[in-house]
Amino acid sequence: MGIDICARWRGQTEDEIQAQYRAGFSVEAGGIGYLREVYHGEPYATRHLCAEAFAAGEADIPSATLRDRLPETLRLAEERERRLYAADEEDIRAVKQSFSDFVSLCERKERETGFPVRIIASY
Numbered sequence: 001m002g003i004d005i006c007a008r009w010r011g012q013t014e015d016e017i018q019a020q021y022r023a024g025f026s027v028e029a030g031g032i033g034y035l036r037e038v039y040h041g042e043p044y045a046t047r048h049l050c051a052e053a054f055a056a057g058e059a060d061i062p063s064a065t066l067r068d069r070l071p072e073t074l075r076l077a078e079e080r081e082r083r084l085y086a087a088d089e090e091d092i093r094a095v096k097q098s099f100s101d102f103v104s105l106c107e108r109k110e111r112e113t114g115f116p117v118r119i120i121a122s123y
Contacts, residue, residue, distance in 0.1 A: 003046050005053070007033030007102065008118040009109040028094050030102030033117075040084045045077040045099060046121070053121035060116040063107040070103050 006020050016032070023029035027036050037046050049069050052059035074096045081087035081095055106117045 002036055002038040002123070003044065004122040005035035005046050005050055006120045006122075007106055007109070008120060010113040010115055028098045030098035030100070031105060033102065033105055035098065035102055037080075043076040043080050045073045045080060048076055049073040049099065049103075050119045050121055053119040054123070058118055058120040061106075061119050062116045063103070063110040066103045066106050070100065073099050
């Protein structure tokens, strides 16, 4: 079991949605709008980044909010990787990059569509 986060935006194609499903629970798929954390213990970086989606299951979150939360999210992700998985620097970098890529994608889609992305939290 785990936490799955998917971004949805106006004009998103079926191929883009399917790519998220095919991510196969990857912790490195932020660039396609998918984040994953397993229930191995706190801290949960996804819960910090996408807090509104956890309250209601989904929420439109402005990219500026995601960008503001990113530094703390990255700190939490690194702490999680070190504490729970004794991850090496390369693995930590990859997970942090995924969160950064996710926020960058949300910013780009908001610019393109004029609307914040909808964040769906499944947990």
